[in-house]
Amino acid sequence: MATILRPPAPHRRDWLADQLAAFHAVITDHAQSVIDAYPLYEPEARVSRDNLLAYLAMRRHDIVDLQIALAEYGLSSLGRLEATVLLGIERVLGHLGVETLSTALERPDSELARFLTELRSRRLLGRPRDKRGTRIMVTLDTAVIHRQELLEELLLNGMDLARINCAHDSPQEWKQLIVAIRNAEDSLEQRGEGAGRRCRILMDLGGPKIRTGPLAKETRPLKLATPRDPFGSPYRLLEGYLDAEAPFTRRIADPDGRARFIIAIPRQSGLDRLRVGSELQFQDTRDRLRTLHIMERVSPTRVRVGLDRTAYLQEGILLFGEKNVAFNVGPILPQPVTVEVRPGDTLRLYRDPLRMGHPASEDSPAGISCTLPEALHFVQLEQRIYIDDGKIGTVTRRITDEYLELEVLSTAGPSARIKPEKGLNFPDSLLELPALTAQDRQDLVFVAHHADAVGLSFVHSPKDLLDLQAALAELGRSDIGFIAKIETSEAIHRLAQLLITGLAFPSFGIMIARGDLAVEVGFENLALVQEDILCMCEAAHTPVIWATQVLETLAKTGLPARAEITDAAMGHRADCVMLNKGPHILEAVKTLSKLLCAEERCHLKKRQIFREFTFQHGIFDEP
Structure with missing residues (x-):
């Protein structure tokens, strides 16, 4: 059976008109009351200032019931007025037969708002494609x-x-x-x-990026890990070099991001006797036999090699091959100590930026320094501090002249390692830096x-x-x-x-x-x-x-995560x-360009005009 829709009662129209007219008057008064605090001289700037103030005034009011009533009446529910606040409301009032009073505030229409946004975008970012x-x-x-x-x-x-x-x-x-x-x-x-x-x-x-400071260093066996497939089996050689001019044996990274290594060997060691296609063998620190494949003679003092299985090296290990060819592994580059924490641990954050980070011991909990100690002056008890993009969450339990004593609340996994040059965030502290x-x-x-x-x-x-x-x-x-x-x-x-x-x-x-x-x-x-x-x-x-971690998995690995494709598509906003940057940045650029073109063809925006997380300080008096 078809439903017969009755026209709205006359009083419904009057109620909407009264409510919306009163709302328009209130936000106009609010915006005008603070306009003198923000003087601007360029007409274009004043247009945008007035519209922003009107938008902020609108956000101060809960008009959900009015929005629903307007939508049910077949009018705009005021959900897409960001760029044209006052004029957008006035046009709805016009449909209700209400004329608004004149105001000193600028009231941009959609054409002017679009023109201003595009003009400023071109000035800052260049012409679009x-x-x-x-x-x-x-x-x-x-x-x-x-x-x-x-x-x-x-x-x-x-x-x-x-x-x-x-x-x-x-x-x-x-x-x-x-x-x-x-x-x-x-x-x-x-x-x-x-x-x-x-x-x-x-x-x-x-x-003023605030980061973790340096860690103490120690010499320990160097792990050289060969690439593995999803089943845990090595699928290609880990490439590196034998180098008679290198001072240390260490890991390195090529410009393409691939991990490599350098094994320092003594000068005058006879690298010229190595034949491409031959092999060198050695017993690693775990007494496991490993093989280096000679792949290329790069220079008289450097030879490219490939390691077939994961190995641990230390100074003095003998590399031996055919015809009595033998080399000793040179000094291992000292590595930062391991500072590992778990939920419930105590961690000291030192004020001295030169204080070396250290693991926990019988006499002291683990400790790290801060590269910008001035920031610690603004931290109070029970305020949170996050380490390494939030991977480690802590709270301040004690404050001394030498350090802040933190309790570790959370880690990404059962435990987490703290490394040098990782970011520190202070979400509860007002850092006046x-x-x-x-x-x-x-x-x-x-x-x-x-x-x-x-x-x-x-x-x-x-x-x-x-x-x-x-x-x-x-x-x-x-x-x-x-x-x-x-x-x-x-x-x-x-x-x-x-x-x-x-x-x-x-x-x-x-x-x-x-x-x-x-x-x-x-x-x-x-x-x-x-x-x-x-x-x-x-x-x-x-x-x-719109920045940070857009298509990051694709740029780094060549394969996008499903969720980041959806996230990147929202970039059209x-x-x-x-x-x-990443080894596969070209693929990321191509993918993003396609996504943005597709999204602009089916551009459908949804807005919410009231926000609870981003109340603006310093514009209007506190209610």
Whole structure:
């Protein structure tokens, strides 16, 4: 039997009109009440400021019942108003026969909002590609300096921006990398394949990254592990070198990321007597017979070899072959000690950055140092500290002049090892540290002359942006693009202020740095938080870069995880998606480009306008 739908009662329309008109008046008053605190002089900037303030005012109210009633009446439920808040509400009121009072606030329509967002995206990120509005940024390092073919393929297949992390290498290597990118572009142009595109360069300042300090070192047997298949059987040789000029026997990594090794042998040892195709055998520290296959004579002092089975080496082990050929293994490079912790353990976090980390002993629990001891001044009792991207969770139980005593609450697995140079996160502590460090100021001299945009790490407040602006002005580069990396809890709660400050800059954008951010806000909350950041940036008509662990498994192994494909496809919500380096980065770029093109063809956004995790400080008075 067909259901007969009755038209809504007249009072229903009146109720909706009254409720929505009152809501419009309230958010207008709220936005206008704070507008003078954020003066902007450019008309374009004022449009976005006013819309952002209106959006923030709207978020302060729970209008779920009103939204449901509007949807049932066949009108917009106000779920997609980020970019056009006041005008969007006014158009719904128009359908209800209500005229709104004039306001001093700017009220952008969808055409103006889209124009402003696209204009700012082009200024910061360059022009988009045909059929793909979302750009692709790729993190590059010195491994690609001499791989022009790879750079050309990256440029042809979708790389629009190159990111250089100033936390690694030096100006000399950065210069070589930029020259390599430009040479690849020139080569493509000469072949008529460049389409006139220029890859923009983002240089990411290291910022006050707080890491674990050095560990004490010890000499122990060196494990050389051969690659194994999923069933645990070796499937190829582990390649390395016999080297008469090497001071130590150690593991190394080739530019392609493959593990290799060097075995130091005495000078004048007679490497020239080794024949390609012959073998050397030895008894490892476990008294197991192992074989090295002679594969290539690289130079008079270096021979490439392959190890057939996992072995443990120590200094003095005899390598012996045919015709009385024999070599002794040279000194083993000292390795950091193993610092292993389990839930319930006590761990000391030393204030002295030069204090060597050590394992637990009968007299003391395990201990590590902190590379930025100033950060520890802001930590209080019962506040959490995470180590190595959240793999180890701790809480502060005791504070002394020498160290913080931590209780280990969780580890990734039954236990976890602490290594040097791993990140420390303080989600419960307000770290009043400047985002621009002394090292960053030195790096800015190079950045100002070579980069199109600069990324500021660990931003906490508008002052951090203004400090960077002043430093660049002194270097004559006030025009350079600014990217504020959102990776701390405080940056989340100051995002509105950061956005308004950025509207005064010639070129500005936000990067959602999901690695540290996930640790700060909790992995279970990351999806909600990053959605809210996207919405707030849309309200401010400000470009967004979606970063960290996008297609990371694919870039590292060549095979994507199913979940990361879905995650990468969501990147179409941003103006740019960043990929990290890996042996299979070209495959990752190709895959991401296809995903983004497909998503833009079926672009369907869903929004929630009320957020519980990212309440904004400093805009309105606390309720």
